[in-house]
């Protein structure tokens with residue numbers, strides 16, 4: 001199965017996509033993580049992506065789409081994958097459909113996580129990320145374990161430079177202008193599942209699993 005996760009910045013999309021991928025033993029492809037890893041490693045891809053990420057803008061489609069489609073074509077992505085952060089605009093969604101159609105496959109389900117604006121803003125302000133494994137921690141709700149180190153792998157925790165107020169604002173604008181139209185796009189294809197993203201991480205994961213199981217697609 002190919003499953004896409006959609007949601008505004010701060011909706012918990014990344015946390016949930018990773019959790020569900022683990023439960024389903026599915027490949028997990030997160031475009032933002034791939035860019036951040038490339039940046040840490042100082043590769044050309046990372047250097048190219050950096051300026052856009054710092055400003056909260058989208059990395060150009062040619063770069064992003066090629067990167068993600070390569071992952072989908074790789075052996076790990078052949079059987080299916082959970083996609084987090086991709087597609088982020090209609091051009092990317094169409095390129096993805098085309099690539100999957102070429103393999104007689106398609107997007108099976110789209111999980112859209114809905115969280116009210118106030119809660120999203122609050123979550124973004126207190127987010128910490130592991131440099132090594134990209135796990136996400138909330139400073140208030142689940143304080144990072146051993147002296148600022150990652151509970152999962154011991155990696156150093158840091159606050160993403162694009163979580164500053166100004167960049168968050170830009171990311172929100174980009175989301176509503178370019179990514180939110182995908183909600184309609186996948187509703188029209190009969191693939192959208194809407195999930196309430198408020199509450200604890202586990203509660204939301206449970207709701208997503210139920211939604212994937214029941215397949216109650218939103219009708220447009």
Ligand code: ADP
Pocket residue numbers: 009010013014031032033035052053054056057058059060064084085086087088092162171
């Ligand atoms: P968020 O946590 O807001 O969902 P991500 O970690 O997914 O952010 O992405 C961080 C940054 O990486 C984005 O602001 C953007 O610059 C870049 N990026 C990630 N995915 C894409 C994509 N599909 N298309 C273009 N740029 C992307």
Ligand code: ZN
Pocket residue numbers: 130131132133134135150151152153154155
């Ligand atoms: Zn870690």
